Amino acid sequence: MKIAIYGREFSAATLPYVQQIFDELNKQGAELLVYEKFSHFISDKVSALQMRGTFSRYGEIKGAVDVMLSLGGDGTMLDTVTLIRDSNIPVIGINLGRLGFLASISKDDISTAIQSLVSGDYTIDSRDLLKVETDTPVFGDENFALNDLTIHRRDNSAMMIIHAYLNGEFLNSYWADGLIVATPTGSTAYSLSCGGPIVFPKSGNFVVTPISPHNLNVRPVVISDSYTLTFELEGRSSKYLLSCDSRTEVIDCSMRFSVSKADFQINLVRLKNESYLSTLRNKMLWGIDTRNY
Template sequence: MKIAIYGREFSDATLPYVQQVFDNLEKHDADLFIYEKFAHFIKGKVKHQKKESTFKHYKELKGVVDVMLSLGGDGTLLDTVSLIRDSNIPIIGINLGRLGFLASINKDDIPAAIESLVHKEYTIDSRHLLKVESDTPLFGDENFALNDITIHRRDNSAMMIIHAYLNGEFLNSYWADGLIVATPTGSTAYSLSCGGPIVFPLSENFVITPISPHNLNVRPVVISDTYKLTFELEGRSSKFLLSCDSRTEVIDNHLKFSVSKADFQINLIRLKNESYLSTLRNKMLWGIDRRNY
């Protein structure tokens, strides 16, 4: 099996788990393609006998590798989306961080997870993405997000006003610190912490969640992912922030932009003992009440 590996810099405490990943991949004679910056970082730290290849760009992976392996937390896995794009290469994440909702493989399960992976004992969980478009190019060719697209204040404490339109019809003017447009995948991330609902994958919806709205009767809403949202910004500041997952750009207050469903999906790998409900229960303590134990 040909496996691409992406990771960020990590602490010495994480090194034994990364070494375990490479040991198990070597045991199964996997051909490795390591992200170039990560390969430089682990050189001299992680021991592996089989010579690996390196890559810098997603075009080097398309049609070449079978799986993308993300080593880190959910943020690291979101980084891999920019490397995978529309190549349909499935992604699996080994959680070396804290929560690990997307990177769902625990550190203690590395040997069993890799064995299931190389024997292709898994299912594919396809997820929709968002894209942002404007007359002024934003984010280059990485104008998509798996979790959410978010509008933030930038350089003062004053609220901003976000005028939102749904398929051209006025939806609302949000007086708030910002606004989140989340996919079902992102409904358990920033949107959830701001009071948004949990939306199951494949629900074909988006969530619009205001961040600290001034009007308390303004609540998160769920809309069909066939809709196109358009935004205009107003406020004391002339600059605001726009984020696609972990990527952020500064935008002018006169910029008009739209958010809609992207033209491709991302494929997440789910091992046989995994499901969305089991992840909710295990990672978010879904329905657990300490009084019952």
Template sequence: MKIAVYGKPFNQSVLPFIRQVFDCLILHQTEIFVHTELNSFICNQPGFSDNHVLFNSYEDIKGRVDVMLTLGGDGTILGTVDIIRDSGIPVIGINFGRLGFLASVNKNDITAAIHALINKQFTLDSRILLQIESAPVVFRNQNIALNDITIHKRDNAAMITVHAFLNDEFLNSYWGDGIIVSTPTGSTAYSLSCGGPIVFPQSGNFVITPISPHNLNVRPIIVSDDRKLTFKVETRNTNYLVSCDSKTETIDSSSVFTIQKAGYHLNLIRLNNESYLSTLRNKLMWGLDARNY
């Protein structure tokens, strides 16, 4: 099996876990591809072999890799979207972060997880992606989001007005700090903290969640993912922010944005001992009562 390992520089405390990952991959005789940014972190560390192939972009791994293994948190998995693109390479994440909805493998279960991966004891969990277009172009070939696309006012600026259209029909004008368009995957991220609902994967919809709306009767809504969303922004300031997952750009007020489902999806690997419901229960601590502690 050919496995690409993706991660960003870490603090020294996680080195033993990274070393364990590479030792397990070598033990299973996998062909290892390592992202250049991660390689710059491990290349001078003791106990790491340089017997691997380096990669940096989509062109380096398309058709050459079977699995993408990420080391970090959910943000690390989000960072793979622009590298994997439409290649169909499935992703599994080992969680070095905190919550870990997407990077669901605990760092204490590395050996068992890699054994299950090599022996193909997993299923693929297909997740839809969002695509944002604008004139002028903003994110270019990095315009795909797994979690959400957000329009947000800058710092302590006055509230903005976002005029929203659904399939070119006027939907609403949102006055407030901004608006979030979330996939079902991203419904447990920023949208959830702003009062949005939890949406199960494969539900076939998006969530539109206002951020601190001025009109309190404005609430999150769910729309079919086959719809096209268009947003026009009014602001008393010269610019505002648009985020595509972890990528953020400053935009002037003349831009119009179109958001719709991307033409391809992302495959997350879910080991056979995992399910979406168990992840929700564990990460959101459902059923636990603080009064018992």
């Protein structure tokens, strides 16, 4: 199996797990293509490092690998989306971080997970993305997000006013610190911490969640992902922040932009002992009662 590996810099405490990952991959006879910056970082840290080569861009892995392996947390997994794009390369994450909704393989299950991956003992969980289109290019050809798009105030404490339109019809003017448009995948991320609902994958929805709204009767709304949202900004500041997952750019308040469903999906690898419901229960600690401890 040909496997692309993406990762970020890590602490010394994480090194034994990274070493175990590469040892197991070598044991399974996998052909490895490692992200260039990550390869430089681990070159003097991981012993017996065997790899076929390195990559740094989308075009270097499209059609060249069978699967992408992300080493880190959910943020690292989101980084891989810009490398995979519409290539249909499946991606799986080993959680070397904290919560790990997307990077769902725990450090204790490294060997078993890699064995299952190489043997093809897994299923594919396809997830929808959203895309943002602006008056002038902001994110270039990386104008898509697996989790969410966020509009946020930048350089002062004043609220911003976000005028939202749904398929051209006025939806609401949000007086808030910002606004999140989340996919079902992203409904368990920033949107959830701002009071948004959990939306199951394949529900065909987006969630619009205000960040610290001034009007407390303004609540998150769930809309069909067949709709197009359009936004106009107003406020005391001339500049605001626009984020696609972990990528953030400064935009002018005069910019008008729209959000809609992207025309491709991301394929997440799910091992046979995984399910969305079990992940929810484990990560959200559902059913755990502190009186029992």
